[in-house]
Amino acid sequence: MIVVELAARLDAKVLCGSEAALGRAVRGAYAGDLLSWVMGRAQAGTAWVTIMSNMNVAAVALLTDVSCVVLSENVTPDEALLVRAAREELVLLSTPLSTYDACWRIREGLADAAVL
Amino acid sequence: MPDVVRLHYDVDGENFMAAGEASSAVKNVLRRLGFGEDLVRRAAICLYEGEINMVIHANGGAIDVSVSPQAIEMVLQDQGDGIPDIEQAMREGFSTASDRVRDLGFGAGMGLPNMRRYADSLEVTSEPGKGTRVLMTLRIAPV
Numbered sequence A: 001m002i003v004v005e006l007a008a009r010l011d012a013k014v015l016c017g018s019e020a021a022l023g024r025a026v027r028g029a030y031a032g033d034l035l036s037w038v039m040g041r042a043q044a045g046t047a048w049v050t051i052m053s054n055m056n057v058a059a060v061a062l063l064t065d066v067s068c069v070v071l072s073e074n075v076t077p078d079e080a081l082l083v084r085a086a087r088e089e090l091v092l093l094s095t096p097l098s099t100y101d102a103c104w105r106i107r108e109g110l111a112d113a114a115v116l
Numbered sequence B: 001m002p003d004v005v006r007l008h009y010d011v012d013g014e015n016f017m018a019a020g021e022a023s024s025a026v027k028n029v030l031r032r033l034g035f036g037e038d039l040v041r042r043a044a045i046c047l048y049e050g051e052i053n054m055v056i057h058a059n060g061g062a063i064d065v066s067v068s069p070q071a072i073e074m075v076l077q078d079q080g081d082g083i084p085d086i087e088q089a090m091r092e093g094f095s096t097a098s099d100r101v102r103d104l105g106f107g108a109g110m111g112l113p114n115m116r117r118y119a120d121s122l123e124v125t126s127e128p129g130k131g132t133r134v135l136m137t138l139r140i141a142p143v
């Protein structure tokens, strides 16, 4: 499953992301809002599901090398986060789903793609 | 590559929205030098946690990174208030972060534990009222 397929499964808006970034494989998911938990635990290539919307999200996403950031609960990113994400070609998705439901659908997507 | 690559960054204490820029820059340099994903990732995590701590807890500081064929050494030095009890600060969950900073997602008390986990060695020295020095080393496995 690639990022743009994940976006469709999550009924998510693609807020930003280059074509290359949207074509990246999704290898799993990590959910969390406390940045140093995410920093220490999120694996490269996973989708990070969070309700945090400030610019530090971009730094953590880039350093952990996650495949995309999924903002759950229809969270809208701060302008500064959007600008930084666009500049760094980081994918930001916004979904109406809760964090739980988003993770559930990611799991389904991975199972359908036989990643799991 | 030259024998030792040295990098220096001054970290602004005011602007914690932009924090992480030095860590990103170092990550890119390490990638370009051809280090493996895992090493680059561990170095980036360690440096980011140290960088953000200087911004949040010490009003900024300086980062010096040196990369030799044997190791990546990262020194973070600040002139902040220091850490009165380092053992306590190293504990998972311990944090003195303000509510304002917690609202941004910091303050889990996991930064120093992350550094200890991902660096091969971590040395924290601090003098209350004068500042804190963090030294982290990541060994480079011979190829």
Ligand SMILES: Nc1ncnc2c1ncn2[C@@H]1O[C@H](COP(=O)(O)OP(=O)(O)OP(=O)(O)O)[C@@H](O)[C@H]1O
Pocket (backbone or CB within 6 Å): A035, A036, A037, B049, B053, B054, B056, B057, B058, B078, B080, B081, B082, B083, B089, B090, B094, B095, B096, B097, B105, B106, B107, B108, B109, B110, B111, B112, B113, B132
């Ligand atoms: N450079 C520093 N100067 C002064 N105090 C520091 C410094 N670095 C860490 N501390 C102290 O050590 C505590 C623990 O640091 P740690 O990085 O583990 O957690 P945190 O920064 O509070 O939260 P998190 O890193 O999870 O966002 C801090 O809350 C602070 O009291």
Ligand SMILES: [Mg+2]
Pocket (backbone or CB within 6 Å): A036, B049, B052, B053, B107, B110, B111, B112
């Ligand atoms: Mg910290």
